[in-house]
Amino acid sequence: MWHQQEIRLPALARGFHLITERIVEAVPELAHCRVGLLHLQLQHTSASLTLNENADPDVRHDMDAFLRRLVPGDLPYFHHTLEGPDDMPAHVIASLLGTQLTLAVRDGRLALGTWQGIRLGEHRDHGGPRRLIITLNGET
DSSP states (O other), rough: OOEEEEEEOOOSSSSEEEHHHHHHHGGGGGOOOOOOEEEEEEEESSEEEEOOOOSSSHHHHHHHHHHHHOTTTOOTTTTOOTTTHHHHHHHHHHHHHHSSSEEETTTTTEOOTTEEEEEEEEOSTTOEEEEEEEEEEEEO
């Protein structure tokens, strides 16, 4: 089985947002997949996807705080500033974390660990809506 679709995520505040349920709800074909892979590709260069803690909100806060310190918006050697001071740092963070995830599917569900969830990292102050290509491949 192959299934592919695009979903649009609404504009979100800067930070990390749990999107696991939104993805599962968007792909009802997942329930018919006995074994397979779900690939997610974010079609943007200033946001990211990551698999991380899904329960304690302190984790998303701490991730954002760490990344803001690691890649601050006022670095004097950034030349790409036409779209604002948050744009180049957002590109750097998106490259560090990545814009794709491939997840195992088992018995009609994502085979995630107990505390794992899919998070969209929004790295701009006003990033806007985001597009995500979802590809499911597996056996029914």
